[in-house]
Amino acid sequence: MTFLTRAGTTVAAALTAVACVGSAPGAAPGPYPATPSAAAARPSVARGLTDPRPCPGQSDVTCADLTVPLDRTGTVPGTLQLRIAVFGKADAPRGTLLFLTGGPGQPGVPYVQRIRDRLPEALAQYRLVMIDQRGTGGAAVDCPELQKEVGSSDTVAPTPGAVTACAESLGAKRNFFTTADTVADLEDLRRALGVRSWTLDGVSYGTFTAGQYALTHPHRVRKLVLDSVVPLDGAGVLYEDALGHSARVLRTACREQRCGFDPARDLATVVRRDGNGAGVFNLLVIASIIDPKLDNARFGILNAIHASAAGDRTRLDGLVAGFSAPSEEPPSEFSSGLHAATLCADSRWPWGDASAPVEERERALKRAVQRIRPAKVWPFERETAGAQGIPRTCLPWPASRPNDAAPRHTLTMPVLLLAGDRDLSTPVQWARDLAAVTPRAELVVVEGAGHSTQSRSDAGAQQAEKFLLR
Template sequence: MTVALAAAGLLLVSGTCTSAAQDRAGTVAAPAGENGGLSGAAPCPGLDGFTCSTLNVPLDHRGRTPGRLGLKVAMAGNAEAPKGVLLFLTGGPGQPGVPFAARIRDRMAPVLKDYRLVMIDQRGTGAGALQCPRLQKEMGASDLTPPTEQAVKECAAANGEQRRFYSTGDTVADLELLRRALGVRKMTLDGVSYGTYTATRYALAHPNRVARLVLDSVVPQTGYDPMDLAALRAAPRVLREACAAIECTTDPAADLAKVVDTYGNGVDVIDALTTWGFVDPDYAEMIDALHRAAEGDPGLLRGLIAGTRQGNAATAEELSQGLHASTLCLDGRYPWGRSDAPMAGRREALEKAGAELTPRDYGPFDAATATGLGSMLSCLHWPPTPAPPLPSPHRRLPGSVPVLLLGGDRDLSTPVEWLYDQKKLTPRAEVVVVEGAAHSVQSRAASDEGREAVYDFLLRR
């Protein structure tokens, strides 16, 4: 569910606390006595018309643990824009915002006379990225590549007790402090991928502070499914639609099922397919590779899998796997429970959940795929950590907030089935699904249909 991946240039598009362990975690110093304020305003290097400042926030919004974080913020100069602030939220979790300000400014240019574009490096990202060298090397920018148990445990140990302060709820509290620091009554939020989940959680927590919501490549407010069952079931549909578009002569869904059954490589295949949507939403080379493998020649498929793994390499500053694990483990619901569940019994609970799955649940894949994905295994090995409260999964977004739900029908990172799950909980939502597009429609789609829908929605009276 990352906004984008590092492969072949696929990226889209915290503060020093009081202990040495917190320093090692990669936090950025925040000036004393300035929690909730912006400081250090200066022109953003290489970004004309933007001012960069530091938003100073408490490490612990509950006030029980000392420490502050300094979050970098980039703000366009038109502070008096008639429609106010447009806060654009990137994804991951683990991706910074400020490095993508120029790209988003270009993509959103038709609305930026009316809106003031603001972007933020959320806690644990960018210069304040949570650093986990081994986990970073093993997973790169992927959600699905399985990490080793040792890499996960090293990451949790490196971040220590502060890992409890990197949930989406903590980021939502940071965004409310940002709104106050900007001096605006309401903000318009545009989120992509995990950014949609953050934006929705902000709207649930502060409904009277949201003017509009754009949710692009939707992660529903009910949360990320660590088994990724919607994507597993969607893969045959996506491949058949792509096959029709390129007029291929094979049945990629049948080939996919045979490959997984023959080689037992479901995790590798869904990981590679998810990445490939960023490279080519027609999946042409993948369709060919699946057919060859189904016919007994897996060489090309193995090469593409290896290539996507290599191409997914990313630094923590580009997408922090330490933050990714911290947030997903705190936010998630797993077969063993929440992040505070004891280690004993977790593996047994996961195996039991896998045994209860049926082919209807995972489509052409298998139970081993559903229970062996990277985000699931990261949290399986994540040490018990106090679980933050979550909003009710059935709570509706307020009808007073206009919402645009945007997706691509070829997306396997955040399949459109998730978009329709969110629609059930969003009374005023408009839906735009762009044919032939994959993840991050505003940034990456070849068609302008999605972007034009966003412009129309944002400029509407």
């Protein structure tokens, strides 16, 4: 087996690059045969949810459906059926906990068992609710060419043709996958469950969704856990903070493993010589999710960078190719089409919002890249900021309806912000920036952790439970 195949297999098995809560249960999808005792143990669901049934492989979890309009203005007809999972009793002592997964593009229901395993003490006192947000799961947006090119990666740059083919296949529907649409779905869910207020816990893009909901409906939110924070103003699309943070992550890994050289300086040499910054950055982001300490024995990334700086490009070029190889991840596990539609609508772009004409965007992006201070993104070149997958996905995305901004700008409820100090997907600076403008924020930086601390770090899960049970 060649290394490229091994790398591709490893990446496919890893969780999403911006969106992860952990490994989904291994049970195959499909109806689960209920028994009288299992049915008795399942929690009841509100009348606003239809077709209650046992969730696949989990007899004590109830799945049901929430029907919502595609377009709440009624201009474009149609409805969406969103799958919901409920675990625990409606009269749980601390109420209902809505856990939101990431992406955008990742479903929620397959991860119920993972969250139960990670937050057992909290879920002894909360009822857990999870949702396949619009465009994910069994009703995922399916764009085959884009799905194959990028899978669940933010930082792999797709071809313009794959992006436009996806948008054209969606047609007018592409306008209704904004986070504001999802926020409205969540409010419908709250009403269907019959709860006056609840607690929200979001990971990665889930922090954006949870934050937007809390800004829109502050009196409905008791507490917030925001793990691996995405900026709530839609900024950060050029990834300057992550590019610059890579130097610290590489040097810390080298110091811990006594590698005997400076991998950040070597990386600076390589990307300036070879112009491969976007590919190397994608490699580091994905590898840091799989292994935030960048164990050199696992992928050999530190040695590969050092060898390439010295003139032997073979190993690093193989890693870069392997980590950007075509994906076999199905849209039901992560929808790259939904990811594009939501990302392009929600974000704050150098060219304005999603309604900006496509032909004006490249010039605006180039101007924004030239304004970046080189020291901010070192060891990368600033051109890497414009070449990585996030802007390259949305440059050709047709003009569309932008996300409706939340009516408020400040979170007023108690908020726990969790960040891994090795996270290159949602760098710790984003959490620090949000903490600085949130009056009741508590920031916990988990040492040695990367993305999705509750799922991949015992310390992160413990901090979340401590906050939830306070």
